[in-house]
Amino acid sequence: MLWIIAVVLIVLWLLGLLGNIxxxxxxxxxxxxxxxx
Numbered sequence: 446m447l448w449i450i451a452v453v454l455i456v457l458w459l460l461g462l463l464g465n466i467x468x469x470x471x472x473x474x475x476x477x478x479x480x481x482x
Contacts, residue, residue, distance in 0.1 A: 447482060454478055 457471050 450478065
């Protein structure tokens with residue numbers, strides 16, 4: 446379960462870097478997710 450969440454977060458992070466759309470939001474969500482895990 447955690448592996449699936451990690452993959453989804455990585456994909457969203459990469460999309461944020463490539464598209465520069467909501468990149469900061471993605472980074473914040475990634476940090477929050479890491480803290481929760």
